[in-house]
Amino acid sequence: MDRSEPGSDEEKTRIVAEEERVLARVHKHLAARKMRVSTDGIDYDAELLSLRDQINEARLEDVPPLIEEMERLSEVAARRAKVVEGAVDPDSPYFGRLVLEEGDRRREVLIGRSTYLDPRTGVRIVDWRDAPVSRVYYRYEEGDAYEENFGGRDVHGEVVTRRSLAISSTVLRRIGSPQGVFVRAMDGSWRRAGESASRLKGGQGAAMRPEGHHSPADGNGASRGKLGMGLEGREDRFLPEITALIDPRQFELITKSDAGLVVIQGGAGSGKTTIGLHRLAYLAFQDPKRFRPDRMLVIVYNDALVRYISKVLPSLGLPQAGATGTPVTTYERWAAKQRISHLRGLPEEYTEDTPGAVTRLKKHPVMLRMIDDIVARASAKFEKWLEQALEKIEGKEEVLAFFREQERAPLAVRLMRLSRWVAPDELSEEDAALEAAAEASGEPSKRPAPKSVAIRHAVERVVQRARRELLDVSAAWAEMLTDATALSAAFEKHAPGEIDPDDLRTAVNWCIERCGTIMGELEIRRDEGDRAKEKRDSKAPNDDVQRAIDEEVPQPKLVARKRGGGDDDEDDFEDGEDDRSVGIDGAIETEPPKLDREDDALLLRLVQRLRGPLVKGRERLRYEHILIDEAQDLSPVELAVVLGTSTKQRSVTMAGDVAQRLHMDNGFKGWAELLDAIRPRRAGDASAPVEPLTVEPLKVQYRSTHQIIEFAQDVLGPLADPQGGHAIRSGAPVELFRFAHNGEAVAFLGEALRELMQSEPRASVALIARYPEQADLYHRGLVNAEVPHLRRIAEQDFPFKPGIDVTDVRQVKGLEFDYVVLLEVSRASYGNSDEARHLLHIAATRAAHQLWVTCSGEPSPLLPQSLRDRAY
Numbered sequence: 001m002d003r004s005e006p007g008s009d010e011e012k013t014r015i016v017a018e019e020e021r022v023l024a025r026v027h028k029h030l031a032a033r034k035m036r037v038s039t040d041g042i043d044y045d046a047e048l049l050s051l052r053d054q055i056n057e058a059r060l061e062d063v064p065p066l067i068e069e070m071e072r073l074s075e076v077a078a079r080r081a082k083v084v085e086g087a088v089d090p091d092s093p094y095f096g097r098l099v100l101e102e103g104d105r106r107r108e109v110l111i112g113r114s115t116y117l118d119p120r121t122g123v124r125i126v127d128w129r130d131a132p133v134s135r136v137y138y139r140y141e142e143g144d145a146y147e148e149n150f151g152g153r154d155v156h157g158e159v160v161t162r163r164s165l166a167i168s169s170t171v172l173r174r175i176g177s178p179q180g181v182f183v184r185a186m187d188g189s190w191r192r193a194g195e196s197a198s199r200l201k202g203g204q205g206a207a208m209r210p211e212g213h214h215s216p217a218d219g220n221g222a223s224r225g226k227l228g229m230g231l232e233g234r235e236d237r238f239l240p241e242i243t244a245l246i247d248p249r250q251f252e253l254i255t256k257s258d259a260g261l262v263v264i265q266g267g268a269g270s271g272k273t274t275i276g277l278h279r280l281a282y283l284a285f286q287d288p289k290r291f292r293p294d295r296m297l298v299i300v301y302n303d304a305l306v307r308y309i310s311k312v313l314p315s316l317g318l319p320q321a322g323a324t325g326t327p328v329t330t331y332e333r334w335a336a337k338q339r340i341s342h343l344r345g346l347p348e349e350y351t352e353d354t355p356g357a358v359t360r361l362k363k364h365p366v367m368l369r370m371i372d373d374i375v376a377r378a379s380a381k382f383e384k385w386l387e388q389a390l391e392k393i394e395g396k397e398e399v400l401a402f403f404r405e406q407e408r409a410p411l412a413v414r415l416m417r418l419s420r421w422v423a424p425d426e427l428s429e430e431d432a433a434l435e436a437a438a439e440a441s442g443e444p445s446k447r448p449a450p451k452s453v454a455i456r457h458a459v460e461r462v463v464q465r466a467r468r469e470l471l472d473v474s475a476a477w478a479e480m481l482t483d484a485t486a487l488s489a490a491f492e493k494h495a496p497g498e499i500d501p502d503d504l505r506t507a508v509n510w511c512i513e514r515c516g517t518i519m520g521e522l523e524i525r526r527d528e529g530d531r532a533k534e535k536r537d538s539k540a541p542n543d544d545v546q547r548a549i550d551e552e553v554p555q556p557k558l559v560a561r562k563r564g565g566g567d568d569d570e571d572d573f574e575d576g577e578d579d580r581s582v583g584i585d586g587a588i589e590t591e592p593p594k595l596d597r598e599d600d601a602l603l604l605r606l607v608q609r610l611r612g613p614l615v616k617g618r619e620r621l622r623y624e625h626i627l628i629d630e631a632q633d634l635s636p637v638e639l640a641v642v643l644g645t646s647t648k649q650r651s652v653t654m655a656g657d658v659a660q661r662l663h664m665d666n667g668f669k670g671w672a673e674l675l676d677a678i679r680p681r682r683a684g685d686a687s688a689p690v691e692p693l694t695v696e697p698l699k700v701q702y703r704s705t706h707q708i709i710e711f712a713q714d715v716l717g718p719l720a721d722p723q724g725g726h727a728i729r730s731g732a733p734v735e736l737f738r739f740a741h742n743g744e745a746v747a748f749l750g751e752a753l754r755e756l757m758q759s760e761p762r763a764s765v766a767l768i769a770r771y772p773e774q775a776d777l778y779h780r781g782l783v784n785a786e787v788p789h790l791r792r793i794a795e796q797d798f799p800f801k802p803g804i805d806v807t808d809v810r811q812v813k814g815l816e817f818d819y820v821v822l823l824e825v826s827r828a829s830y831g832n833s834d835e836a837r838h839l840l841h842i843a844a845t846r847a848a849h850q851l852w853v854t855c856s857g858e859p860s861p862l863l864p865q866s867l868r869d870r871a872y
């Protein structure tokens with residue numbers, strides 16, 4: 001469309017004027033209300049107190065109307081409190097405007113982040129989470145007829161006007177309407193989005209608009225060799241602003257049923273994280289009691305996202321993460337915390353150099369089957385002991401039947417139930433707490449308990465023994481990882497051909513060495529703990545559920561073992577910092593034993609299956625809703641552990657993208673396979689219900705331009721999903737720049753970046769290398785080239801501010817930047833492997849508007865041929 005035709009200017013003027021008028025009216029009203037609230041507010045408390053006095057003194061027949069009046073008044077007071085306190089932010093009071101026509105009635109509804117209704121003035125702001133009005137906003141377009149149920153009434157109507165608005169610091173800055181997107185420039189003038197961008201490019205007609213629809217004629221190379229799209233005045237893409245733009249498909253996912261597992265699969269930048277977080281906010285609004293913020297959990301991929309999301313949660317109406325807020329964490333942090341709190345005494349540090357073969361083994365879905373087998377073997381062993389102990393006692397069959405009926409519960413719970421059943425009068429507080437914690441794991445049997453003292457004694461003896469010998473999680477873990485025969489049999493049975501025998505050997509050898517040391521240390525500490533315990537008053541009440549089921553004695557922090565230092569056993573377990581051992585000859589000695597990161601999941605899964613659900617203090621650790629972002633990068637065992645903390649309704653959102661896998665060794669094959677792997681399988685129950693699986697695809701990739709998405713799909717090669725999504729914006733072509741030497745590359749980029757920072761000081765730029773060392777090199781070079789606003793990001797410490805972040809590809813997952821330059825996309829950095837394809841895909845799709853690729857050696861074979869042909 002020709003943007004300069006007079007008609008479109010009139011349209012712009014009319015729409016802008018309309019919206020400015022509405023905003024002025026709302027501001028005027030809000031200012032007046034502020035005055036009113038402070039001067040003529042009714043004192044509802046006083047009125048209610050007076051009514052209460054009247055009721056006390058009233059005759060019987062007068063009481064009902066007084067009570068009715070009291071109820072009415074308290075409702076009004078509550079509503080008013082909600083509305084008045086409903087914190088309409090005058091800086092940004094709403095982000096959407098609807099004009100609805102129902103019969104001969106027309107009404108205007110503004111959509112915002114909280115509700116504010118004033119029938120007198122007709123100012124009506126409705127919270128976006130408040131259906132059904134929000135449904136009309138999100139699901140219908142301007143001109144659509146709708147049918148909705150408002151407060152029990154079926155209503156037909158038409159959407160006369162539907163606009164999205166960006167208002168910040170009280171100023172209207174952007175209007176989205178079917179007639180076009182209008183943006184306020186710094187000088188206060190209004191333009192259609194796209195106009196100024198193409199003008200900045202010398203009017204060559206390349207449609208580098210930050211908004212609008214993609215047209216194939218766009219992107220004709222007008223910007224070759226120039227970084228920057230003239231994004232002055234562009235809209236903020238941060239979460240709060242996106243609430244206005246959510247599309248009907250995304251809205252459908254946000255408002256999905258509050259029970260069951262939902263998998264959102266979507267290409268890079270299709271809004272998975274956005275939707276997951278809005279879903280959290282929506283659920284909390286619909287049922288604030290159940291979805292209390294602190295009863296939900298958000299697991300994201302990295303620390304940068306933890307920081308970013310914690311910061312934006314309040315804008316979605318959820319309190320800041322903290323004691324009462326929703327915990328936002330990475331899986332690794334969450335798992336380490338749980339593991340340390342449930343299994344004290346094990347090392348708290350992790351090895352940095354876990355071999356790939358070990359990771360592959362420990363993350364393989366077969367580990368879940370191994371854990372099933374361990375639990376089944378332990379139960380069988382217990383049954384055998386029980387049978388032997390009860391051999392000549394009448395009623396044996398009944399006891400065994402009771403134990404077998406509890407099959408669904410973790411072993412510790414089964415033992416506890418059994419001993420409570422035979423000796424109900426010996427109910428301890430711990431037992432009751434454990435039962436409460438295990439409530440979801442199958443009901444206790446209703447059989448009448450046997451009275452025989454002989455049974456009682458025999459059962460107690462066997463239960464005691466089992467608690468000592470069968471519930472030892474660390475021992476089970478060590479046994480599982482070091483039994484090469486059992487491991488290879490399990491692979492043979494469940495995943496034939498999925499592990500290389502050499503890999504298995506390497507992994508088992510590694511585990512034998514590590515588990516041996518760790519278990520040895522644990523053994524000594526237990527002995528010491530036992531001795532210490534003996535000294536203490538052994539009858540001291542212990543009301544800690546965790547300890548009731550914890551056979552391991554809590555210990556001071558494990559520190560380095562001195563070896564070769566002579567007789568210094570006494571020093572082995574000092575409660576102190578890491579005292580790396582120094583031998584007689586002064587040489588640095590062996591490191592203290594460490595776990596592999598992957599051990600956390602295995603240990604925690606064993607805790608869940610043997611001892612019972614994870615706990616927090618005295619209560620079961622349970623989340624009403626769990627959002628797991630980048631779920632494709634968790635292994636089935638890790639997911640099973642996290643999902644084991646969801647409530648019975650299992651309200652879970654898993655967001656992910658098969659194309660953005662980073663952990664190639666986590667056994668991920670697809671969503672269906674993943675869910676199948678974590679499906680509960682209980683001994684002897686092959687028909688356990690398969691969890692209903694809904695994989696919900698998101699098809700529109702909002703972040704990046706059509707050119708960037710095409711490039712990113714190309715580098716995936718055979719891994720690309722033919723059903724993948726599509727971009728809706730068009731921009732500059734992706735460029736490849738080849739240099740003879742990286743010094744030349746630095747000089748070239750230095751100039752382009754200096755220019756960019758000058759012309760677009762608000763732009764966010766990422767320079768993404770494959771390896772940290774490359775990032776260091778470029779960073780140093782660019783500092784010398786005096787590029788301003790330069791930051792070297794090595795540890796996820798992105799400031800989310802305009803400027804240039806020089807980093808490596810493993811840091812950037814889930815993030816986004818206006819411009820991205822991929823550094824050194826050479827054969828050496830991105831060879832022909834699946835991992836390199838995924839990495840390149842992830843790095844490229846961080847760019848919203850423009851992508852450059854540089855290389856000073858032989859270009860990567862993953863780069864599209866056409867790009868290599870036209871490289872600079």
Ligand SMILES: Nc1ncnc2c1ncn2[C@@H]1O[C@H](COP(=O)(O)OP(=O)(O)OP(=O)(O)O)[C@@H](O)[C@H]1O
Pocket residue numbers: 237238239242245246247250266267268269270271272273274275657660702703813814815816845
């Ligand atoms: N309906 C929408 N309209 C406009 N922009 C949107 C919409 N939904 C999401 N976005 C924007 O698209 C970008 C990508 O969103 P988000 O980060 O949620 O995607 P993602 O699928 O999680 O991405 P990735 O897979 O790369 O982690 C963000 O800038 C977001 O604000």
